[in-house]
Amino acid sequence: xxxxxxxxxxxxxxxxxxxxxxxxxxxxxxxxxxxxxxxxxxxxxxxxxxxxxxxxxxxxxxxxxxxxxxxxxxxxxxxxxxxxxxxxxxxxxxxxxxxxxxxxxxxxxxxxxxxxxxxxxxxxxxxxxxxxxxxxxxxxxxxxxxxxxxxxxxxxxxxxxxxxxxxxxxxxxxxxxxxxxxxxxxxxxxxxxxxxxxxxxxxxxxxxxxxxxxxxxxxxxxxxxxxxxxxxxxxxxxxxxxxxxxxxxxxxxxxxxxxxxxxxxxxxxxxxxxxxxxxxxxxxxxxxx
Amino acid sequence: xxxxxxxxxxxxxxxxxxxxxxxxxxxxxxxxxxxxxxxxxxxxxxxxxxxxxxxxxxxxxxxxxxxxxxxxxxxxxxxxxxxxxxxxxxxxxxxxxxxxxxxxxxxxxxxxxxxxxxxxxxxxxxxxxxxxxxxxxxxxxxxxxxxxxxxxxxxxxxxxxxxxxxxxxxxxxxxxxxxxxxxxxxxxxxxxxxxxxxxxxxxxxxxxxxxxxxxxxxxxxxxxxxxxxxxxxxxxxxxxxxxxxxxxxxxxxxxxxxxxxxxxxxxxxxxxxxxxxxxxxxxxxx
Numbered sequence: 001x002x003x004x005x006x007x008x009x010x011x012x013x014x015x016x017x018x019x020x021x022x023x024x025x026x027x028x029x030x031x032x033x034x035x036x037x038x039x040x041x042x043x044x045x046x047x048x049x050x051x052x053x054x055x056x057x058x059x060x061x062x063x064x065x066x067x068x069x070x071x072x073x074x075x076x077x078x079x080x081x082x083x084x085x086x087x088x089x090x091x092x093x094x095x096x097x098x099x100x101x102x103x104x105x106x107x108x109x110x111x112x113x114x115x116x117x118x119x120x121x122x123x124x125x126x127x128x129x130x131x132x133x134x135x136x137x138x139x140x141x142x143x144x145x146x147x148x149x150x151x152x153x154x155x156x157x158x159x160x161x162x163x164x165x166x167x168x169x170x171x172x173x174x175x176x177x178x179x180x181x182x183x184x185x186x187x188x189x190x191x192x193x194x195x196x197x198x199x200x201x202x203x204x205x206x207x208x209x210x211x212x213x214x215x216x217x218x219x220x221x222x223x224x225x226x227x228x229x230x231x232x233x234x235x236x237x238x239x240x241x242x243x244x245x246x247x248x249x250x251x252x253x254x255x256x257x258x259x260x261x262x263x264x265x266x267x268x269x270x271x272x273x274x275x276x277x278x279x280x281x282x283x284x285x286x287x288x289x
Numbered sequence: 290x291x292x293x294x295x296x297x298x299x300x301x302x303x304x305x306x307x308x309x310x311x312x313x314x315x316x317x318x319x320x321x322x323x324x325x326x327x328x329x330x331x332x333x334x335x336x337x338x339x340x341x342x343x344x345x346x347x348x349x350x351x352x353x354x355x356x357x358x359x360x361x362x363x364x365x366x367x368x369x370x371x372x373x374x375x376x377x378x379x380x381x382x383x384x385x386x387x388x389x390x391x392x393x394x395x396x397x398x399x400x401x402x403x404x405x406x407x408x409x410x411x412x413x414x415x416x417x418x419x420x421x422x423x424x425x426x427x428x429x430x431x432x433x434x435x436x437x438x439x440x441x442x443x444x445x446x447x448x449x450x451x452x453x454x455x456x457x458x459x460x461x462x463x464x465x466x467x468x469x470x471x472x473x474x475x476x477x478x479x480x481x482x483x484x485x486x487x488x489x490x491x492x493x494x495x496x497x498x499x500x501x502x503x504x505x506x507x508x509x510x511x512x513x514x515x516x517x518x519x520x521x522x523x524x525x526x527x528x529x530x531x532x533x534x535x536x537x538x539x540x541x542x543x544x545x546x547x548x549x550x551x552x553x554x555x556x557x558x559x560x561x562x563x564x565x566x567x568x569x570x571x572x573x574x575x
Binding site: 057095 | 404
């Protein structure tokens with residue numbers, strides 16, 4: 001069994017019938033990086049949020065199971081689920097500007113969870129934080145620990161968030177578009193950093209993104225979502241050699257080419273969208289939540 | 290390779306003139322109020338009918354030693370203002386702090402917990418705000434009876450909504466930030482997130498509101514004194530002095546003007562102190 005297994009997960013807005021996620025299944029093993037791609041609104045972030053137990057309050061699970069390290073999260077009492085997730089999983093958030101508390105120093109923001117929640121000694125947690133900040137290539141970590149977030153640049157803040165995510169040695173990390181808020185040159189550094197950290201620490205990584213270029217560099221497996229329906233689940237190499245699903249093919253063809261910067265962009269053809277929508281409707285027809 | 294520490298940490302905002310001016314004025318008022326029995330040149334209650342309506346020292350016909358003149362009963366205006374500052378500041382401090390604690394706690398709960406907690410507190414705020422505040426306070430004092438504690442209770446009961454509304458909105462905005470989400474993933478409970486993560490971010494707002502509230506409390510006390518609903522008429526208050534001075538405005542303007550000016554300056558200083566502190570401590574503005 002993989003470290004993370006999502007089985008037939010369906011989500012919906014409370015009190016409504018339409019599903020946001022339509023019986024999605026995926027798995028991530030230790031050491032594996034899975035890319036989760038799709039248009040905005042396809043539900044890719046929702047999967048990550050469901051796994052980490054941070055769904056918006058208006059969204060509820062309408063069916064399915066989430067297994068983390070052999071435990072069925074949705075069957076656990078809330079407090080216990082929170083402890084399991086806190087010990088075994090972590091989040092690298094999207095926007096480094098709002099993901100650090102503006103009125104607290106960096107040091108405690110990294111060490112607090114180790115001390116308060118996992119019961120580490122304070123000096124051990126601080127040593128660990130320093131070591132991690134060095135690992136994410138921050139110069140003068142001791143000084144950064146004493147800084148407030150507004151004193152640091154966006155790239156540095158994202159490095160701190162990455163360090164913080166790895167602090168408790170979680171076996172699963174959900175990265176929710178971790179490079180979207182950064183400029184292109186910094187993006188590349190951050191991607192390389194996440195990939196390197198993931199390899200050294202041997203974590204499972206669920207990488208949510210809408211950037212197929214990023215997926216090709218970082219991920220071993222790739223899942224494509226359309227309107228909450230998973231239309232493709234392939235190894236990355238196979239995906240780029242020839243996607244199985246017509247929608248994935250169209251999505252790949254729509255990616256801008258660096259070799260042809262002036263070429264016009266190819267939209268996903270109407271016929272492909274109609275076909276994938278028919279699949280979505282068929283999936284809904286067979287579902288009784 | 291690694292990006293170095295950039296210059297953002299070196300940026301320091303200037304405190305500004307208004308912060309210093311308002312802080313100085315309030316410091317003077319506080320010191321004078323604390324040392325009232327020693328700095329007041331006369332007994333604020335001592336009447337001398339032979340010395341009624343004496344003008345301030347720089348005017349013709351002034352009585353030496355009565356720097357800001359006397360009222361119609363021959364009491365020293367300066368001494369009465371100095372003793373009045375004690376009551377004004379006591380009301381500002383106690384009413385302000387209690388209002389802030391009550392209102393901010395309820396606002397924080399409503400804005401962060403949401404759900405039915407928010408529903409109950411928000412409806413309560415809406416209903417509360419439908420009462421006309423001045424009439425409400427007069428009614429309250431009528432029920433509680435005059436006195437320092439009644440004024441403080443009246444201010445707290447009426448003004449907590451001011452804090453609750455603003456802090457609720459602020460807590461809601463903070464609750465939507467990613468750092469709150471990260472804390473949830475890490476396994477912190479809701480109460481812990483509210484107190485450790487969200488509270489420090491709404492504190493600057495609370496402090497600004499608190500200074501404004503202190504100014505408002507001084508005014509409310511003056512209003513209640515003006516309509517004779519404050520503490521016993523024996524004790525000198527700024528509002529009471531303004532009320533008494535109004536009767537003899539044509540013969541002795543100083544009885545009205547000096548307490549009024551002091552009241553004005555003090556309230557202005559409170560609000561400017563709040564603005565200045567906001568510039569200084571708000572992490573978003575830094």
